[in-house]
Amino acid sequence: MAYLAPAEFVTKMIDAGESKLLMSTRDTLIRSYMAGAILALAAAFAVTVTVNTGNPLIGAILFPVGFCMLYLLGFDLLTGVFTLAPLAVLDKRPGATWRAVWRNWSLVFTGNFAGAITVALFMAIIFTNGFSEPPNGVGEKIGHIGEGRTVGYAAHGAAGMLTLFVRAVMCNWMVSTGVVAAMMSTTVSGKVIAMWMPIMVFFYMGFEHSIVNMYLFPSGLMLGGDFTFMDYMIWNEIPTVIGNLVGGLTFVGATLYSTHYKTGAKRKVG
Structure with missing residues (x-):
């Protein structure tokens, strides 16, 4: 590749961050809505595969298909703009301000949440035959995921909060x-291979992704999970959003920017 x-x-990361800050409200919402919906569908797919095969590794191996699709289509996840948008401010690009960053993050959060909720409703209808019967095996599994990763942490x-974070x-x-x-990479195959590996790692390891959780937990509530919306917000979504921000910006955006773009002065020899 x-x-x-x-x-x-x-x-390219800095250029991408700049373009996201300058994007219109309409385009930001559309792209983030579609990203949330596609990632939610991928999460439903991965849970279905895990339940039907009894092997979580297979679900994790296949989950990245959703991430690859939304990235290649040019859609935006909150986790990605957490990392990219601030770089344009650090590089002092024209029009790049912290106010613009907060605007972008707010719009992307809103769009991601709306897209994920849409798929949560659609899949809940499928898992219950239009809410006419109890959820099937996959629906039950999603409900239990919501319980374990909210009240499970609260216990x-x-x-538990530290572990979640x-x-x-x-x-x-x-x-x-x-x-x-x-x-x-500049090729589709190269991009897909490069994306697939870290996304598979996060999903199999059970790490907390704010947009995936925008699907899993509201869906779990629709499917009878034994937790509340406030449990979800306090013991998952809000800490997860903050942790995602810290992880992406600190360990990826800032480190790559500081060592490959704003490199340190070379040592003098002799």
Whole structure:
């Protein structure tokens, strides 16, 4: 595959961040809505595969298909803009301000959530035959996921919150690595291969992804999961969003920017 050197793809990261800050409200919402919907569908697919095969690894291997689709279609996830948008501010690009960053993050969050909720409703209808009967095996599994990753964390108090936060940090370390990895190649096959690996890692390891959870937890509530919407927000979504921000910006965006774009001075020899 055609490979770009780090200095080249980090420049592409900054260019991408700038373009997202300058994008119209309409386009930002449409692209983030579709990203949330496609990733939600991929999550439903992966859970279905896991339940039907009894093997979580197979579900994790296949889950990245959704991420690859939405990236190649030019749609936006909150986890990706967490990493890319601030780089345009750091590089002092025209029109790139922290206010513009917050605007972008807010719009992308809204669009991702709306897209994920749409698919959550559609899949809940499928899993229950239009809410006319109890959920099938996949629907039951989604409900239990919601319980374990909300009240399950709450049962451990501060230790549970710390675990949730660290899982969210690790998640966007991997997901943003996938976003950046796609920029390393100029071919579709190269982009897909590069994206697939870190996305598979995050899903199999059970890390916390804010947009995947926008599907899993509302869907779990629709399917009878034994937790509340406030459990979801306090003991998952809000800490996950913060952890995703820290993970993507700290371990991917800032590190690559600082060492491949704003490199340190070379040592003097002799």
